[in-house]
Amino acid sequence: MTLRFRNTLGGALEEFVPLDPALVRIYSCGPTVYAPAHVGNFRSFLFADLLRRYLAWHGYPVKWVMNITDVDDKIIRDAVRQGMPIGELTASHEAAFLEDLRRLRMMTPDVLPRATAHIEEMVALIETLLEKGHAYRTDDGSIFFRIASWPAYGRLARLDPSQLRVGERVEADDYGKDDVRDFALWKGPKPGEPSWRTRIGEGRPGWHIECSAMSMKELGPSFDLHTGGIDLVFPHHEDEMAQSEAATGRPFVRTWLHCAHLQMGGQKMAKREGNIERPAEVYERGFSPRALRYALLAAHYRAPLEFSDETLVAAAAAVERLSTFLAALDAYREGRPDDPTMPALLDATRAAFSAALDDDLSISPALAALFDFAREVNRRLDARALSTADAVRVAAFVRDLDRVLAVAEEDAAELPTDLSTLLEERAAARAARDWATADRLRDELAARGIAVEDTRDGQRWRRAAEVEHAGR
Numbered sequence: 517m518t519l520r521f522r523n524t525l526g527g528a529l530e531e532f533v534p535l536d537p538a539l540v541r542i543y544s545c546g547p548t549v550y551a552p553a554h555v556g557n558f559r560s561f562l563f564a565d566l567l568r569r570y571l572a573w574h575g576y577p578v579k580w581v582m583n584i585t586d587v588d589d590k591i592i593r594d595a596v597r598q599g600m601p602i603g604e605l606t607a608s609h610e611a612a613f614l615e616d617l618r619r620l621r622m623m624t625p626d627v628l629p630r631a632t633a634h635i636e637e638m639v640a641l642i643e644t645l646l647e648k649g650h651a652y653r654t655d656d657g658s659i660f661f662r663i664a665s666w667p668a669y670g671r672l673a674r675l676d677p678s679q680l681r682v683g684e685r686v687e688a689d690d691y692g693k694d695d696v697r698d699f700a701l702w703k704g705p706k707p708g709e710p711s712w713r714t715r716i717g718e719g720r721p722g723w724h725i726e727c728s729a730m731s732m733k734e735l736g737p738s739f740d741l742h743t744g745g746i747d748l749v750f751p752h753h754e755d756e757m758a759q760s761e762a763a764t765g766r767p768f769v770r771t772w773l774h775c776a777h778l779q780m781g782g783q784k785m786a787k788r789e790g791n792i793e794r795p796a797e798v799y800e801r802g803f804s805p806r807a808l809r810y811a812l813l814a815a816h817y818r819a820p821l822e823f824s825d826e827t828l829v830a831a832a833a834a835v836e837r838l839s840t841f842l843a844a845l846d847a848y849r850e851g852r853p854d855d856p857t858m859p860a861l862l863d864a865t866r867a868a869f870s871a872a873l874d875d876d877l878s879i880s881p882a883l884a885a886l887f888d889f890a891r892e893v894n895r896r897l898d899a900r901a902l903s904t905a906d907a908v909r910v911a912a913f914v915r916d917l918d919r920v921l922a923v924a925e926e927d928a929a930e931l932p933t934d935l936s937t938l939l940e941e942r943a944a945a946r947a948a949r950d951w952a953t954a955d956r957l958r959d960e961l962a963a964r965g966i967a968v969e970d971t972r973d974g975q976r977w978r979r980a981a982e983v984e985h986a987g988r
């Protein structure tokens with residue numbers, strides 16, 4: 517079975533063929549750091565994490581970029597309201613976002629570029645668009661993209677260009693442009709707003725140009741995959757595609773993937789609707805980060821998902837079943853010959869898991885394959901029909917599938933704080949290539965009953981008792 521994705525561009529299910537098999541390049545629209553992210557935002561980020569993990573599990577080297585939007589209308593509005601510089605407002609929300617990301621076991625993107633650190637790249641891109649006649653200036657120093665200059669406009673969202681931009685957020689950008697459909701690349705300076713003095717004049721970037729500049733800087737003019745929530749298709753991604761392709765003359769993105777909304781009480785979860793819940797609030801109600809991760813991942817990314825207590829209770833039960841299954845395997849001892857049918861069962865389960873995810877990341881049949889397998893193996897454990905070595909192999913197999921899901925293993929957050937602090941310090945020492953400190957912390961953790969191993973997915977820990985059993 518080959519890996520296939522439903523490409524928003526064109527709408528077809530397409531075989532995934534990397535532009536460069538040596539490095540699959542992914543860009544995900546990240547958070548706008550003006551408020552803490554809510555679980556609806558994290559549905560979209562976790563979908564990108566699933567994609568990234570699955571490609572890695574498939575053996576593809578991946579470069580994953582997720583931007584941090586740290587200047588835009590909402591940030592400026594809230595900073596003014598709270599009487600602080602925008603950098604102060606965004607720094608605290610960015611730190612909170614990274615902490616949420618860690619607790620939800622998202623892999624850290626390879627690059628997390630900030631918009632305010634890429635003004636030069638945006639200016640260069642806008643200069644190119646001006647030179648090529650795709651952009652124009654207005655009296656107040658703003659610069660707009662001229663949609664009439666780009667006949668392909670509307671291709672991603674499959675919209676008729678003549679029908680575009682009725683009633684969406686153009687008002688705030690409207691500084692006397694030639695055509696109501698045109699969008700701002702650069703916004704002229706206004707009193708009380710942050711601005712940059714640049715070769716194209718003083719002002720600040722529009723939101724869309726930020727993503728084009730940062731993605732192409734990190735991934736080149738053409739890259740494989742671009743993800744985001746469904747509400748970003750238009751205008752954000754349509755505008756990104758138009759301005760990028762108009763500037764480079766090359767196809768911007770091979771495959772666009774969009775995640776459906778998370779709903780609560782039958783409505784899209786959105787700050788504007790007032791029906792949001794943040795990860796920390798979910799944990800306060802007694803659900804673990806693992807359960808939240810599972811709840812957000814367990815529905816297909818293109819299907820709307822209703823977020824409720826029932827969803828979380830079911831997710832908590834599922835991750836508990838997996839933990840119990842692993843604990844039972846780790847503890848199992850039986851001096852008898854290996855089960856001769858086990859290799860075929862492992863192969864069939866792996867094939868079903870992988871065939872499901874190959875089909876546009878169809879998660880439900882993948883999870884069904886895993887839980888059916890757990891049920892069957894539990895039956896054999898109860899019947900004492902497996903050898904100790906069988907149990908060790910099955911546990912390793914489940915942990916391998918969990919490289920994609922990241923829900924089965926216990927969480928460092930479930931450890932006493934001093935131990936999780938030691939783990940964090942060791943991860944930091946490794947990242948800084950301070951091997952002496954990393955080794956010392958490994959010994960210290962071992963003395964406290966926590967065994968640490970280094971894998972290609974980073975540092976992994978287990979309670980020493982489990983390691984001892986698994987190794988026997």
Ligand SMILES: [Zn+2]
Nearest residue numbers: 545546727752
């Ligand atoms: Zn974006």
